[in-house]
Amino acid sequence: MIAFLNFQESLQNYNLPFSVPNNPISCSSAEYIRIGLVSFISVIVSIFGKSFENIRYTKPITIKTNCNKTKHILRIDMIYILLFPFNFFMNIYLIGMMGSGKTSVGQLLSKYLKSTFYDLDSGIEKRFNLTITEIFNEYGEDRFREAESSLLFETNNLENYVISTGGGIVINDTNRKFLRDHRVYYLNNSVETLYERAAKKRKQRPLMKNLTLNEFNLMYENRVKLYQECANITLNAENKTISEIVEEISNHEKFSF
Numbered sequence: 001m002i003a004f005l006n007f008q009e010s011l012q013n014y015n016l017p018f019s020v021p022n023n024p025i026s027c028s029s030a031e032y033i034r035i036g037l038v039s040f041i042s043v044i045v046s047i048f049g050k051s052f053e054n055i056r057y058t059k060p061i062t063i064k065t066n067c068n069k070t071k072h073i074l075r076i077d078m079i080y081i082l083l084f085p086f087n088f089f090m091n092i093y094l095i096g097m098m099g100s101g102k103t104s105v106g107q108l109l110s111k112y113l114k115s116t117f118y119d120l121d122s123g124i125e126k127r128f129n130l131t132i133t134e135i136f137n138e139y140g141e142d143r144f145r146e147a148e149s150s151l152l153f154e155t156n157n158l159e160n161y162v163i164s165t166g167g168g169i170v171i172n173d174t175n176r177k178f179l180r181d182h183r184v185y186y187l188n189n190s191v192e193t194l195y196e197r198a199a200k201k202r203k204q205r206p207l208m209k210n211l212t213l214n215e216f217n218l219m220y221e222n223r224v225k226l227y228q229e230c231a232n233i234t235l236n237a238e239n240k241t242i243s244e245i246v247e248e249i250s251n252h253e254k255f256s257f
Helices: 002-014 029-052 078-087 102-112 120-128 132-139 141-157 173-180 191-199 213-230 242-253
Strands: 056-064 069-077 092-095 116-119 161-164 183-188 233-236
Touching: 092 102, 102 116, 102 161, 102 242, 116 120, 120 132, 120 141, 120 161, 132 141, 141 173, 173 213, 183 213, 183 242, 191 213, 233 242
Parallel strands: 092 161, 092 183, 116 161, 183 233
Antiparallel strands: 056 069
């Protein structure tokens, strides 16, 4: 563990999302294996030092969607390739306000990383066999939040998933503690952009009912620090395409090849 802690400090220069879990009890078996393996490889990295920095692996990748094909060239530092096996089974969590594009980004990102996509809100709807709006109307927000937390913790049994969360996931302190132990990306946009997108789907978003821009802005201000508290990486998604955001996340992950 000491070797891992030293290695974690040295990896800050590479902006890698490695961290020691705050609550080891919540760790999956893959996380324990990962910590042990990274501790071992830290010895190798400490021997070679920065000799890996100038060695790069180049790989052309084409992302296919229903609309088009986008070609990308990934240039990955050798140290990321060396670390690839230790990150492969970890889940990625996407957080942010409603309208931030978490679902769209998550769907494409899962294809990009050859992982499985899971939308938390869709999981709740399947559990109740109701839409989100119907759940709010019939059971209330408190019951919805209980189900949301339950499903969030159940994702700890999953491996190699991209998980899109609801905008209010960070309201619950227990949820925030869970997220801090995992790999989390916060998709941030301007309040105006978020409100414009969310307002187009008022019927599907019970919290948006009759919500004005000023009220939405207050909700944003109350949540933004909570998002930042949970996230390993905060991404400015303003004026970026889904493909651009996916590539940016992939460049942080450094193993999509």
